[in-house]
Amino acid sequence: MTNDNIKISGLSSFEVEKRKKEGKVNISSNLKTKSVKRIFYDNIVTLFNLINVVLFIALLLVGSYKNILFMGVVLTNIAIGVFQEIRSKRSVDKLSILSERKITVLRDGKECEISREDIVLDDVIVLSRGSQVPADCILVRGECKANESLLTGESDLIQKKVNDEMLSGSFVSSGKCFAKVTKVGADCYAAKINNEAKYIKKVNSKILKSFNFIIKLCTFVMFPIGVFFFINQFGIENGNIQQAVISTVAALIGMIPKGMILLTSSVLAVSIIRLSKSKVLVQEMYCIETLARVDVLCLDKTGTLTADSMNVTDVISFGSSEDEIKIALSSVVNASEEINATLDAIESYTKNVNPIKATSFSQFSSETKWSGGSFENGKTYIFGAAEFVFKNKEKYKNVFDKIDEISQTVRILTLSVSNGKISNSELPDDLQPMALILIKDKLRDNVNETIDYFKKQGVRLKVISGDSVKTVQNIAKEVGIEGAENAVDMSTVTSDEQLKEAAESCNVFGRVTPAQKKSLVLALKEKGHSVAMTGDGVNDVLALKEADCSVAMASGSDAARNVSQLILVNNDFASMPSVVAEGRRTINNIEQSSALYLVKTIYSVLLSILFIFFNSQYPFEPIQLTLIGAFTVAIPSFVLALQPNDNRIKGNFTAKIFAHAIPSAVCVILNIILIISIGSFFGVSNPDELSTLCVYLTALSCFLLVVRLSLPINLLRGVMLAVSISGVVLGSLFFSSLFSVVPLSAQGLIMLAVLAVVTLILFNVMYNINRQIIKKFDK
Numbered sequence: 001m002t003n004d005n006i007k008i009s010g011l012s013s014f015e016v017e018k019r020k021k022e023g024k025v026n027i028s029s030n031l032k033t034k035s036v037k038r039i040f041y042d043n044i045v046t047l048f049n050l051i052n053v054v055l056f057i058a059l060l061l062v063g064s065y066k067n068i069l070f071m072g073v074v075l076t077n078i079a080i081g082v083f084q085e086i087r088s089k090r091s092v093d094k095l096s097i098l099s100e101r102k103i104t105v106l107r108d109g110k111e112c113e114i115s116r117e118d119i120v121l122d123d124v125i126v127l128s129r130g131s132q133v134p135a136d137c138i139l140v141r142g143e144c145k146a147n148e149s150l151l152t153g154e155s156d157l158i159q160k161k162v163n164d165e166m167l168s169g170s171f172v173s174s175g176k177c178f179a180k181v182t183k184v185g186a187d188c189y190a191a192k193i194n195n196e197a198k199y200i201k202k203v204n205s206k207i208l209k210s211f212n213f214i215i216k217l218c219t220f221v222m223f224p225i226g227v228f229f230f231i232n233q234f235g236i237e238n239g240n241i242q243q244a245v246i247s248t249v250a251a252l253i254g255m256i257p258k259g260m261i262l263l264t265s266s267v268l269a270v271s272i273i274r275l276s277k278s279k280v281l282v283q284e285m286y287c288i289e290t291l292a293r294v295d296v297l298c299l300d301k302t303g304t305l306t307a308d309s310m311n312v313t314d315v316i317s318f319g320s321s322e323d324e325i326k327i328a329l330s331s332v333v334n335a336s337e338e339i340n341a342t343l344d345a346i347e348s349y350t351k352n353v354n355p356i357k358a359t360s361f362s363q364f365s366s367e368t369k370w371s372g373g374s375f376e377n378g379k380t381y382i383f384g385a386a387e388f389v390f391k392n393k394e395k396y397k398n399v400f401d402k403i404d405e406i407s408q409t410v411r412i413l414t415l416s417v418s419n420g421k422i423s424n425s426e427l428p429d430d431l432q433p434m435a436l437i438l439i440k441d442k443l444r445d446n447v448n449e450t451i452d453y454f455k456k457q458g459v460r461l462k463v464i465s466g467d468s469v470k471t472v473q474n475i476a477k478e479v480g481i482e483g484a485e486n487a488v489d490m491s492t493v494t495s496d497e498q499l500k501e502a503a504e505s506c507n508v509f510g511r512v513t514p515a516q517k518k519s520l521v522l523a524l525k526e527k528g529h530s531v532a533m534t535g536d537g538v539n540d541v542l543a544l545k546e547a548d549c550s551v552a553m554a555s556g557s558d559a560a561r562n563v564s565q566l567i568l569v570n571n572d573f574a575s576m577p578s579v580v581a582e583g584r585r586t587i588n589n590i591e592q593s594s595a596l597y598l599v600k601t602i603y604s605v606l607l608s609i610l611f612i613f614f615n616s617q618y619p620f621e622p623i624q625l626t627l628i629g630a631f632t633v634a635i636p637s638f639v640l641a642l643q644p645n646d647n648r649i650k651g652n653f654t655a656k657i658f659a660h661a662i663p664s665a666v667c668v669i670l671n672i673i674l675i676i677s678i679g680s681f682f683g684v685s686n687p688d689e690l691s692t693l694c695v696y697l698t699a700l701s702c703f704l705l706v707v708r709l710s711l712p713i714n715l716l717r718g719v720m721l722a723v724s725i726s727g728v729v730l731g732s733l734f735f736s737s738l739f740s741v742v743p744l745s746a747q748g749l750i751m752l753a754v755l756a757v758v759t760l761i762l763f764n765v766m767y768n769i770n771r772q773i774i775k776k777f778d779k
Contacts, residue, residue, distance in 0.1 A: 008141060008178055010106030010124040024121035026135045026184040036086060043081040048215055049074060051222070051256060055249050059622070062242040066738065067622035070253055077262040080269050081285070089283075103134050106178065121184050127166075128176040129339060135168050135181045136188045142177030145338060146170045149302060149466070151190060151514075151538050157340055159365060169538050169557070174338035174363065190538050193514055205286035206293065207590060210654040211261060214601065218255045221605060226252050228612045236617055247618040251611070254604030254625055259634055260597035264590055267641040271582045278578050279570040281554075287565035290549040291576075292583025293649055294532040296524050297454055298517075298543070301465035301472055303536035303553050304573050305479055306441040310345035313410060314438040316402060320417075325435045328381045328415055330355040336371055337363055342411070345439050346383075362422055373422065380418045380428060383437075389414050389427065399433050410440040441475060446574035451479050453577045457648070460529075462507045464517055466539055469510030476508045483507040490516050499523060517543035534573070536560050551576070581646050588645040591653060592709045593637035595660030599702055600629065602658075602665035607672060616676050617687055619694040627739045628695065631727030632702035639720040640709055651774065659774050660705070663766035667701040667759045674755060683747035692732075692741045693748060697755055699728045704763045 011019075019025070034042075052074045059068050102113040104126040111126060116134045119125070125137060127144060145157040148170040157173050160166060166179055169190035185191060229251055234244040268285040275282055282288060302308050315325060326349070333347050334355035361373030370384025382389055386403060390396035403412055415435045420428030444450075454461055461481050465472045469489045476484035487508040493499050499516065502509070503523035512520070517535075521543045524531045533540070533547035536556025544550035545563045552564035553571045561567055568575050611618050675693050679685060684693070703724060710717040732741045744752060 008106060008124055009109040011120070011122055012108055015122070016107060016120055019120035019122070024184060026117055026119035026181070026188075027186075034085065034089060036089070039082055039085045039089070043078050043085070047219060048256065048258065048261065049078070051219065052253075052258065055253055058245055059249055062245045064242065064246050064249075064622075067246060067249065069626050070258065070622060073258050073262050077258070077265050080262075080265045083269075085283075085285075101132065119181060119184060121181055123181045125179050125181060126176075127172045127179055129172055129174055129337065131172045133166050133168050133170045133172070133179075135185075136183035137166050137179035137181045139164050139166060139177050139179050142175060144175030144177045145173045147173045147340075149537060151193075157338070159367075173340055174336075193538050193541055205289050206653045207264060207289055207587065208286050210657070211257070211264070213654065214257060214598070218257075218601060218605065222252055222255055225605070225608045225612070229608050229618075232612050232614075233618060236615065243617075246621055250620045250622045250625060251604060251608040251618055253622055254600045254620070255608070257594075257597040257601045259629060259637070260594050263593055263597070263634075263637050263641060266638065267586055267590055267593075270642060271586050275579060275582055278575050279568065279572065280575050280579055281567040281569050282565070283567065284565040287549050288579065288583045289587050290530070290583075291532055291551075291566065292580050292587055294459060294530045294549055296460045296462060296529045296531045298462045298464050298521060298524075298531060298533045298547070300535040300537070300540055301463055301467055301475055303556060303571070304534045305444060305447055305463065305475055307444050307571075308341065308555075309442045310341045310411075310439050311442045312345050312349040312437060313440050315349075316436040316438070318398070318433045318435060320434040325415060326350045326353045327356065328379075328417065328434060329353075329383065329437070331358065331375050332372060332381050332383045332415075334358070335361040335373060335375075341441075342413070342439060346437070360422070362425065368425060370427075372427075378419070380421055382414075382416045382418070382427060382431065384413060386412065386414045386436075389416060389431070390433070396433065399436070402436060406436075406438070410438045413437045413439065441471075443475075443479065444573045446572075447479055450574050450576055451481065453580075455480070455482070457580070460507065462509070462520075464509045464512050464520060464543070466512055467510055472510040473508055481507055500526070503527075514539040514542050518546050521546045535564075584647065584649060585643075585645045586641075587649055587653075588647055589641040589643060591656055592660065593641045594657045595709070596633040596637045596702065596705060598657050598661035599664040599668070599705065600625065600633070602661055603668040603672075603698075606665075606669055610669075610673070614676065619672060619676070619691045621691075621740050624691070624695050624739055624741070627728065627731050628699050628702060631724045631731070632699050632706060635727070636706040636710070636720055636724055639716060643716075656774055659770045660709070663763050663770060664701045664705040666766060667704075667763050668698045670762070671697040671701065671755055671759060675751070679751070682751040684745065684751055686742075688740070688742045689744060689748050692744060693752055693755075695732075695739075695741055696728075696752060697759060700756055701759055701763065703728075704760065705767075708767055 052071065056068055056071050059065070103116055103119060104111055104113055105119065106124040106126065119135055124140065125134065127133065133146070139160050139162050141162065144160050146160050146166060147157055148167060151167055151169050160177070167190070168188040226248060230244055230248045233247045234241065265285070268288060271288050272282040272285065275288070299305055315322070317325060329346050330350035330353040333343050333350065335358035336343055356375040356377050358373045358375050362368070362371060364371035364384070368384070369388035370382055372380065372382035372384070374380045386399055390399055393400055399414065406412060413436070414433060415437055416431045416433050418428035418431045420430055422428065451461060463472055463476045463481055469487050473484055473487040476487070483506060486506055487510055488502050488506045489511050490509050490513070491511040493502060493516070499519055500523040503520045504527055509520065517540060521531050521533060525548070531547050532549040532551065533543050534551040535544050536553040537560060538557050540560055541563055544552065544560060549566070550564040551566040551568065552560040554561065554567055554569045555571045566579065672694050675690055675697070679690050684690060706724060707721065710721060713721070731739055736742065
């Protein structure tokens with residue numbers, strides 16, 4: 001055993017170089033944020049972009065340059081996604097830089113400072129109060145107290161002696177010691193937890209899943225339809241490949257709801273900017289939606305419910321004056337070498353009190369459970385747990401009776417005084433109780449209101465902590481967690497079946513290991529729950545990575561921040577309701593706006609199939625769909641998507657947007673079939689005039705849906721409707737050649753009026769029926 005009398009010189013320069021060549025270096029294995037290269041790749045290399053590029057190239061090859069404007073939407077969508085992710089990455093990386101510190105090591109018998117990544121195996125590192133342990137090691141000289149809360153979740157300090165192991169990521173709260181590095185890099189405790197979380201996490205977004213389903217479905221039908229459609233149009237156009245390509249691209253481009261994806265990216269980007277003003281950093285766009293949908297929220301105690309600090313809530317005197325008590329407490333704190341929440345609370349309570357200097361002092365230890373000593377005023381003050389300070393319960397019956405009367409969920413410590421002195425860790429016999437000091441964890445501001453908010457929203461709250469069951473239970477009761485009386489000690493849970501049963505039936509868990517936190521989240525997800533998790537330590541990383549939505553405190557570990565989708569920059573749990581409200585506004589509005597884009601997808605797919613069998617030219621060009629889309633879809637959808645809407649999310653997203661879109665899509669299809677079939681009956685046979693009629697009636701069908709989604713109409717929505725009508729009319733009048741529309745004949749105007757009336761009636765009947773169906777399934 002190494003002791004203080006043995007000289008420690010550390011490694012020699014030769015030994016250090018040898019270990020570096022052998023690769024025994026403490027190379028960082030911290031979880032990193034996504035690289036810029038990966039961000040660009042994820043936003044550019046998509047099926048959606050590939051399809052659009054193919055159509056873009058086809059139009060370039062036939063020289064139809066005016067019809068390639070749709071690529072502007074594609075490029076804008078990429079730009080928004082890349083910009084937002086890089087912005088978030090840089091913000092998180094800046095937070096990580098704050099915790100970087102130099103490490104003191106012994107080499108060639110001298111102390112020197114090096115970076116964490118320059119440590120090699122068997123290095124002797126010097127640790128003192130406030131130091132963070134950079135690699136797993138064993139203590140070879142001295143003693144200290146370690147805070148391992150970021151690793152294990154336990155807030156109690158752990159006494160470390162010679163030959164005890166110290167884990168990377170823990171902090172030294174008191175004492176000074178020398179420790180020999182036993183593991184480096186990926187072999188360290190914290191690194192192993194981090195490495196388990198190094199996988200690409202799939203986004204659990206119903207909106208994204210819905211969009212991917214629509215895109216995959218369209219892609220599946222697009223290629224066979226495209227081939228047969230091109231053959232049909234090529235034959236009709238007597239071998240005119242340019243017109244056949246333009247018609248085919250017009251048919252296919254309408255199938256892809258590219259504007260819907262751009263709208264979603266834009267609206268989420270706006271939401272992210274709004275949340276940043278509330279000190280919430282969003283690392284993954286769709287997590288705003290996911291948090292708004294969760295039905296289970298798992299909370300870490302320290303850092304989420306409590307502020308990692310304590311307050312003195314009351315002092316019960318046994319005859320001593322307030323000044324005497326404060327002077328005694330201030331003197332004990334001043335003589336203590338430790339850093340812990342209890343002493344910080346006492347220090348705040350005795351602020352501006354001048355302490356008395358200690359002549360001898362015994363530091364707190366896990367064995368004695370007290371600290372104290374003799375001071376220059378001739379008195380001895382002892383501060384600690386009553387059962388360890390006053391071992392004769394009969395003699396100090398008044399103290400224990402008073403403790404029994406206290407029903408609050410607080411930590412109770414005693415302050416006592418004596419004229420005698422401490423001898424060989426034995427307390428004086430004439431100890432007199434001065435006061436009971438009541439201390440409790442400081443709750444986060446507005447935490448009770450935040451808990452109540454989630455309870456009212458039907459979200460089940462679960463507290464999962466590495467702390468003792470009693471501590472976790474008391475905090476859970478104080479903040480109003482339901483079922484806190486049935487807290488589970490996870491150290492007694494030994495099987496997967498027990499864990500899964502506890503995960504579903506209980507809400508408060510103590511003594512939870514990092515692996516058990518992950519297992520609890522997985523068990524809840526297996527039961528069909530949408531799970532959010534909050535945390536700040538390395539011990540939370542595995543669970544954060546596995547949760548549907550992960551939330552970290554900015555003051556927590558690098559690893560916790562880097563794997564989380566949301567970061568509360570001001571460490572304020574009370575910010576969570578604003579994120580949920582923003583998510584609801586986003587989802588509900590995107591749901592409405594997406595229906596506008598889906599109209600074009602539905603009628604484009606069905607019309608393309610029909611026109612394979614029609615001996616007729618396709619009535620649209622891509623540029624005409626751009627006109628319709630800009631003023632009856634793009635502008636209205638963006639305005640609607642930014643309107644206030646905090647309604648609770650109900651129903652199936654995909655089913656609801658299809659239900660909203662079908663009436664308009666059916667009207668478009670029927671109008672075009674009628675125009676092609678009975679145009680000659682009205683005396684309209686010019687293909688350009690028939691195409692113009694199709695443009696006007698398609699715009700009307702889409703506009704009717706805009707009107708219904710805009711109810712009730714306010715000033716902004718009224719302006720938006722006026723702009724939509726004006727845009728189509730002015731575009732047709734002043735840019736007729738660009739949009740390939742022609743003036744209508746008298747017969748064409750009559751046909752337009754008749755079909756417009758039919759469209760108005762048919763749309764409203766179908767929309768009202770669908771609305772009733774949606775309401776039925778929302779209940």
